[in-house]
Amino acid sequence: MLSQTGSKTPLERFRCFATSDVDEAREIVARHFCNHRLGRFSASDSFDACQNRVSGQHLSLNYLRYGADVAIEPGELSDFYLVQVPISGAADVRNGCRSMVSTPAVASILNPDRHTAMRWHAGCEQILLQIETGFLQEVAARMAGVSVGQVRFEPEFNLLSQEGAAWARRLRGILGAVEEGRAFQGTGILEQRHLEEALVGTLLEFQPNTVSPLLERQETGKSPAILKRAVKLIGERFADDISLLDISTHARTSPRNLQLQFRQEFGCSPLQYLQNVRLSYARHLLLSEGRGLPVAEVAYRSGHRHLGRFSVAYRERFGETPGATGRAQRFG
Structure with a gap:
């Protein structure tokens, strides 16, 4: 105080x-x-x-x-x-x-x-x-x-x-x-x-x-350059249809080596990391614009192309449905 x-x-x-x-x-x-x-x-x-x-x-x-x-x-x-x-x-x-x-x-x-x-x-x-x-x-x-x-x-x-x-x-x-x-x-x-x-x-x-879900991501301050390049691409293009090959090509390494480095640094694969970023961004959208934004629009803007799979993955990650988050108005 x-x-x-x-x-x-x-x-x-x-x-x-x-x-x-x-x-x-x-x-x-x-x-x-x-x-x-x-x-x-x-x-x-x-x-x-x-x-x-x-x-x-x-x-x-x-x-x-x-x-x-x-x-x-x-x-x-x-x-x-x-x-x-x-x-x-x-x-x-x-x-x-x-x-x-x-x-x-x-x-x-x-x-x-x-x-x-x-x-x-x-x-x-x-x-x-x-x-x-x-x-x-x-x-x-x-x-x-x-x-x-x-x-x-x-x-x-x-x-x-x-x-x-x-x-x-x-x-x-x-x-x-x-x-x-x-x-x-x-x-x-x-x-x-x-x-x-x-x-x-x-x-x-x-x-x-409303940005808190995005700040829970792990940092890469001491990571190798290829990881930094991969994470930067994911941050910039997570809403696009990008593949493991797209990410590894941008990172200037092989898909196998990129997989190994992500496992070592983050405990997950590059595509799992990508999915986590997409889900975190979806939660940010729902917290900040929830009542005025349809769940289908949230799914699309966060890079999810299948609404049903998005809802399942969201509930597994956050313990509630996307609709419940949007209706909650946690921040006034």
């Missing part, structure tokens, strides 16, 4: 505003995020809004409070994801069909294509990580090794889990580096990009999302 010490606010030297005027607060916050509704639940509590903000290349770090009990309704964010980490107080958050109570133990992740409405209770103070939609999708595609559709997260992020605590420590370390002038405005272009990629990459790894 992130914690605040003393009366000093995080990112204090990057102050944007401090005001007791609701309209002024709404207008300035809207410039940095998006148009939204902001209203007070009671005129008797103290409205004491404050925002600190520092921008990087593709994301921004923010400290935000309103002091009073307020309702916030931005609707769909569209252009950015927003990770909200309370450092005090609590907020009721609804993103799409998912509702949650966010506290210093539980962060929230707002998916940009889902309607958002919130209530920040009096005393709620949060660190907000704003991530450009295109940048997150770019990082996700590079990590997965294939093009990806809509990326959608489980909105409730447990900061007390091992993975959540590790990510929170990383965020806390970046905040400290920013305040000491060693990150964001004090960082070179390449170093800043690496920092942003690492923060987004670990979020994709730790927090369940």
